[in-house]
Amino acid sequence: MSLSQRLDWFGTFRGRVGVLATPTLLLYATGGLAYGDVETSATVAGLGTARTSNTRVGWTVGGGIEGAIGGNWTAKLEYLYVDIGRTSGTFATTVGALGGGTLVSSFNSRVTDNIVRVGVNYRFGGPVVARY
Numbered sequence: 001m002s003l004s005q006r007l008d009w010f011g012t013f014r015g016r017v018g019v020l021a022t023p024t025l026l027l028y029a030t031g032g033l034a035y036g037d038v039e040t041s042a043t044v045a046g047l048g049t050a051r052t053s054n055t056r057v058g059w060t061v062g063g064g065i066e067g068a069i070g071g072n073w074t075a076k077l078e079y080l081y082v083d084i085g086r087t088s089g090t091f092a093t094t095v096g097a098l099g100g101g102t103l104v105s106s107f108n109s110r111v112t113d114n115i116v117r118v119g120v121n122y123r124f125g126g127p128v129v130a131r132y
Contacts, residue, residue, distance in 0.1 A: 002043045003107050008053070010036030010082060010113070012060050024068035034060040034082045038111050042091040050091045056111060058084035072123045080115040087111055 018028030
């Protein structure tokens with residue numbers, strides 16, 4: 001039997017706290033809630049494939065650097081470690097070609113990821129006022 005897991009999508013809800021290394025360069029730490037959809041596939045050679053998908057919730061922590069690149073524009077480089085917990089399950093496959101019966105396989109794994117992101121941000125300055 002072969003087992004594979006894939007993180008189809010994920011998101012985070014985080015806060016960040018930092019220190020200005022220079023007037024235009026921010027060093028920061030970030031952390032909070034992480035969530036994502038984990039798809040698990042089990043394949044038994046010649047007998048078929050079973051799939052399951054579920055949304056998991058966990059945590060994330062990381063850090064980054066953000067600097068001004070002109071006007072209200074900033075660029076950032078960020079690292080995140082994401083841990084959305086353990087996932088487990090059991091797959092049962094009917095084994096008709098081998099004299100009948102059922103082959104039962106279980107799995108238990110931890111779903112984590114390491115992410116490096118590069119981004120460009122626009123910082124809005126002051127309140128937006130509508131004029132009529």
